[in-house]
Amino acid sequence: MNWWIMFQVGQWLARLATPPELYLLSDEAFFAQPITHQMMAVGKPDTLLLDVALFQATNEARRVAGLPILQYDQALYQAARNHAESMMHYDYISHEDLYQLTELTLLNRIQKQTNRFGQIAENIGQYQTIDTAEWYGVRFNARSQQYEYVDLESQQLYQPYSYGMYAHYAVQQWLNSPHHRANLLNPLFTHVACAGRLSANPYQQRRTPFGRLVQNFGLQRPLTQASR
Numbered sequence: 058m059n060w061w062i063m064f065q066v067g068q069w070l071a072r073l074a075t076p077p078e079l080y081l082l083s084d085e086a087f088f089a090q091p092i093t094h095q096m097m098a099v100g101k102p103d104t105l106l107l108d109v110a111l112f113q114a115t116n117e118a119r120r121v122a123g124l125p126i127l128q129y130d131q132a133l134y135q136a137a138r139n140h141a142e143s144m145m146h147y148d149y150i151s152h153e154d155l156y157q158l159t160e161l162t163l164l165n166r167i168q169k170q171t172n173r174f175g176q177i178a179e180n181i182g183q184y185q186t187i188d189t190a191e192w193y194g195v196r197f198n199a200r201s202q203q204y205e206y207v208d209l210e211s212q213q214l215y216q217p218y219s220y221g222m223y224a225h226y227a228v229q230q231w232l233n234s235p236h237h238r239a240n241l242l243n244p245l246f247t248h249v250a251c252a253g254r255l256s257a258n259p260y261q262q263r264r265t266p267f268g269r270l271v272q273n274f275g276l277q278r279p280l281t282q283a284s285r
Contacts, residue, residue: 076129079109084117084126093221099186099259099266103220104252107268108138110224111251115241115272118228122242127249130275132170134250137271140166140181141252144269150183167273174248174275178240181272184227185265186255189215195263203260217266227253227270246274 079087087093093110095103116126139160147156154160160169163179187206193215194207206215218226231237240246251272259266 076131077105077109079106080112080129082113084113084120087113088117088221094219096219097186097217097223097255099217099255102255104254106220107223107253107255108134108251110220111227111253111270111272112249114221114224114228115249115251117225118232118241124242124244127246127274130171130248130250132173133167133248133273133275134252135170136163136166137179137250137252137273140179141254141269141271144181144271145254145256150181150269152179152181163273167275173277175278176245176276178243178246178274179271180231180237180240180274182227182230182237182270183267184223184230184270185267186217186223186259187215187265188218188222188226189265201260204263205260206265223268227268231272240274241272243274245276247277248275249273 079090082090087109092106095106097103097107112129119126140154143154143157143160144150147154149156152163154162154166160166163177167174167177189206190208192209194209194212196205196207197203198205207213208215217223228241231241249272251270253268253270255268256266
């Protein structure tokens with residue numbers, strides 16, 4: 058193979074192995090960024106920003122609990138992203154993907170990407186993307202042909218979360234569940250990747266728009282046991 062082609066391939070592989078810049082920030086530095094305070098455009102979300110926010114909120118929760126933070130891993134991210142996209146595309150919420158049998162289980166999904174992890178776990182969740190009170194009203198706007206979500210007393214419209222607020226909200230829901238909390242705060246895990254995908258055609262049904270989210274955790278094997 059031409060040395061220049063080999064060099065370009067090496068550069069491409071190096072870029073794949075390098076996390077995007079926002080993953081390299083501390084959680085405190087990340088959430089101080091103005092972009093994290095942007096309201097989510099739920100119809101056309103910045104999915105990379107959402108995924109990083111979920112990752113950073115996960116590490117923030119571990120830091121607050123006195124645990125080591127987790128490293129980003131591209132293979133875990135690919136598996137998490139694929140599962141989030143599948144759940145949204147086929148309209149289900151489950152750890153098992155019955156629509157793509159080669160990705161039926163978490164183990165299938167991870168092993169399609171890598172065998173570097175000796176222990177794995179997954180959290181999933183479905184959480185609305187509009188920041189409402191527990192009880193709220195829904196009305197159809199004939200002019201915009203969309204549903205609106207309103208405060209029952211003031212009739213003020215509820216708006217989507219910011220990227221940072223949504224990530225914190227989702228992680229808190231996981232922390233409120235004993236099983237999900239055990240995964241998130243497991244001191245043995247070394248790596249994590251998170252992905253979220255939002256409902257298509259928001260505001261077209263009475264229920265609020267929502268996201269389906271995935272956290273994939275891994276404990277990396279000793280290097281002598283990992284082949285790729």
